[in-house]
Amino acid sequence: FEVVGHKWADFAEYGFGVSLLNDCKYGYSCHGNVLRLSLLRAPKRPDDKADIHQHFFRYALLPHSSCENAFFFFYTFQSANVIGHAYALNSPLLTIPTRGELPKKSIGLxxxxxxxxxxxxxxxxxxxxxxxxxxxxxxxxxxxxxxxxxxxxxxxxxxxxxxxxxxxxxxxxxxxxxxxxxxxxxxxxxxxxxxxxxxx
Structure with missing residues (x-):
């Protein structure tokens, strides 16, 4: 069955896993060893022409392994920085040409x-x-x-x-x-x- 998800879904077991990232689709389903991303949603109400047009989207597969520390061996989506990778896909770096010297370091707000x-x-x-x-x-x-x-x-x-x-x-x-x-x-x-x- 399909569940809602924004930006990413993770499919993993002890030691390794894979995440499915995307920039605009919201339905995921998993059956056996298959992780799916729903590309279209076509309800008849309130708009009988919902999703009937050309679609553009980006997606990525992010394979990852487990994380090991001195006390135990574990896998989590947290240690693989799945959320960070999903945000990077959804908000790519924008470059703007400027004049002058490069700053010595980047400064965030x-x-x-x-x-x-x-x-x-x-x-x-x-x-x-x-x-x-x-x-x-x-x-x-x-x-x-x-x-x-x-x-x-x-x-x-x-x-x-x-x-x-x-x-x-x-x-x-x-x-x-x-x-x-x-x-x-x-x-x-x-x-x-x-x-x-x-x-x-």
């Missing part, structure tokens, strides 16, 4: 301390000039993480908000300021989504 937490969305707030950051816990476990914000962004305050971007009262974020930027810590439950509003 945000950095999350663990791959267990994904910064999924960076967007302007709907009602003001604030910036909304939306995170989710991706591995199915509790997690404490640190988020670094580049000092080039003059952040005055940060607060948790709901999906409608309304502030959550009593849930204050403590920003630690330094020469290179601001840092805050947050705790997430398994698969939890958290939104943070950055105010200028």
């Amino acid at each position: 945000f950095k999350v301390s663990t791959s267990q937490v994904v910064l999924e969305t960076v967007k302007r707030a709907e009602d003001d000039n604030s910036l909304i950051l939306r995170f989710y816990e991706a591995f199915g476990g509790r997690c404490q993480c640190d988020v670094w914000i580049n000092g080039l962004m003059a952040i005055k305050d940060a607060l948790y908000c709901n999906l409608l971007e309304d502030a959550i009262k009593g849930d204050k974020i403590h920003l630690e300021k330094s020469d290179t930027g601001n840092t805050f810590s947050m705790y997430l439950e398994p698969f939890e989504v958290k939104s943070v509003k950055l105010c200028w």
